[in-house]
Amino acid sequence: MIVRRAATRPALVRAAWHTGTVTTAASETASARRIVLDVPTWPGNDAGQHLDVRLTAPDGYQATRSYSLASSGPGTSVELVVAEVPDGEVSPFLVHDLRVGDDVEIHGPLGAFFVWRPPSDSDDRAGVRAVQLVAGGSGVVPLLAIARSHVAAGDTTPMGLLYSVRTPSDVFFPDELAAAAASGAISLDLVYTRSTPPGWAEPPGRLTHTGVEARVVPAAWDPLVFVCGPTGFVEAVAQSLVDLGHRPSSIRTERFGGT
Amino acid sequence: MTHLDGNMLAGTFADVFTFDVTTASARCAGCGAVAQLATAMVYVSDAGSVVRCAGCDAVLATVVQGEGRMWFGLRGITAVEVRTHPVGDV
Numbered sequence: 001m002i003v004r005r006a007a008t009r010p011a012l013v014r015a016a017w018h019t020g021t022v023t024t025a026a027s028e029t030a031s032a033r034r035i036v037l038d039v040p041t042w043p044g045n046d047a048g049q050h051l052d053v054r055l056t057a058p059d060g061y062q063a064t065r066s067y068s069l070a071s072s073g074p075g076t077s078v079e080l081v082v083a084e085v086p087d088g089e090v091s092p093f094l095v096h097d098l099r100v101g102d103d104v105e106i107h108g109p110l111g112a113f114f115v116w117r118p119p120s121d122s123d124d125r126a127g128v129r130a131v132q133l134v135a136g137g138s139g140v141v142p143l144l145a146i147a148r149s150h151v152a153a154g155d156t157t158p159m160g161l162l163y164s165v166r167t168p169s170d171v172f173f174p175d176e177l178a179a180a181a182a183s184g185a186i187s188l189d190l191v192y193t194r195s196t197p198p199g200w201a202e203p204p205g206r207l208t209h210t211g212v213e214a215r216v217v218p219a220a221w222d223p224l225v226f227v228c229g230p231t232g233f234v235e236a237v238a239q240s241l242v243d244l245g246h247r248p249s250s251i252r253t254e255r256f257g258g259t
Numbered sequence: 260m261t262h263l264d265g266n267m268l269a270g271t272f273a274d275v276f277t278f279d280v281t282t283a284s285a286r287c288a289g290c291g292a293v294a295q296l297a298t299a300m301v302y303v304s305d306a307g308s309v310v311r312c313a314g315c316d317a318v319l320a321t322v323v324q325g326e327g328r329m330w331f332g333l334r335g336i337t338a339v340e341v342r343t344h345p346v347g348d349v
Contacts, residue, residue: 015273052270113297
């Protein structure tokens with residue numbers, strides 16, 4: 001029996017509560033912050049997984065929110081990029097108030113559904129499927145983790161990242177993505193919804209069904225497709241993919257809301 | 260009200276179950292569809308979470324967290340499949 005690479009296999013480790021210490025807190029864009037935590041008890045995580053961050057107020061009130069991990073692998077350094085939701089309970093604190101040296105309660109690694117691992121040498125290459133990543137705004141974070149794991153492994157799986165973003169200055173990790181694209185490790189396709197770089201061929205606009213059709217690995221290749229972004233974006237893209245003939249079971253989605 | 264995915268319940272379930280519940284499949288009592296919890300629609304409010312079938316919108320389950328307790332309502336699930344070891348692609 002050939003056991004094919006399955007993105008749904010159970011995570012190797014059980015989730016637990018951990019304490020992380022902030023080692024880096026730096027602006028990634030005008031409204032998002034890159035936060036790196038040192039978590040001595042972290043068991044490592046798969047690309048695409050998330051964690052829950054729990055904040056406790058002096059009066060004991062607690063608020064918990066989920067954040068995707070930009071990092072993966074066996075290390076104890078955990079990287080997040082948190083986009084501020086202006087009226088949120090948790091993200092404004094993480095974006096503006098968290099300081100290097102602060103301790104944060106985290107729960108993870110979480111989720112064995114929205115994950116991808118580079119095929120190993122023992123895998124049947126015929127079973128390896130192309131990967132299409134589709135990001136809306138800060139939904140790029142878990143997809144970046146997937147692209148990074150692909151690059152780090154020197155993996156040859158065809159992988160494309162379609163990244164819808166408001167403006168050039170809202171792109172997360174632009175240099176790293178450009179380098180990955182320049183090396184041929186991934187194909188990168190940016191769609192700007194509000195403003196474009198000078199001389200950009202297309203006017204700004206939302207990713208449409210036609211845009212998905214033109215830019216996504218065709219259904220005939222039977223790719224695994226990971227879509228992450230705001231609910232409306234994910235709904236529209238997932239519907240387009242199904243209409244284009246992609247198998248629903250090959251489409252993995254992760255929506256995020258305004259919290 | 261907008262919805263999220265079953266994915267986001269991973270942390271809630273991980274507090275009480277020893278496996279990742281979001282990759283378990285449930286059969287909807289409304290339409291009979293079998294789908295992984297991660298693909299269900301989740302509506303979150305301060306009162307708790309309502310999990311609905313992505314196929315027919317019927318309520319599958321409710322999850323309410325209280326002080327030191329959790330309640331699971333499973334009114335719309337007639338069967339659950341749990342993977343006990345890794346298997347091939349789905």
